[in-house]
Amino acid sequence: MSKKPRQRLDTDIRKLERKGYRPEASQDLVTTLVRGLMGFLYNCPLDMLIEIRLSQRMPQLSASQFVT
Numbered sequence: 001m002s003k004k005p006r007q008r009l010d011t012d013i014r015k016l017e018r019k020g021y022r023p024e025a026s027q028d029l030v031t032t033l034v035r036g037l038m039g040f041l042y043n044c045p046l047d048m049l050i051e052i053r054l055s056q057r058m059p060q061l062s063a064s065q066f067v068t
Contacts, residue, residue, distance in 0.1 A: 016029065
């Protein structure tokens, strides 16, 4: 049986705690990183469509698309 997602992160949280981070700070850090990753993955397909359309309709912006 596979582990639950939270159990998979417990190992990483323990590693942070061994390095001197407080348990609350370790959990908050991992939670923030996971939420950020999920937000990126959720928005990525839409962002890619926008970038493709911008490059097709406004080629003069192509140099600045990769700056930010």
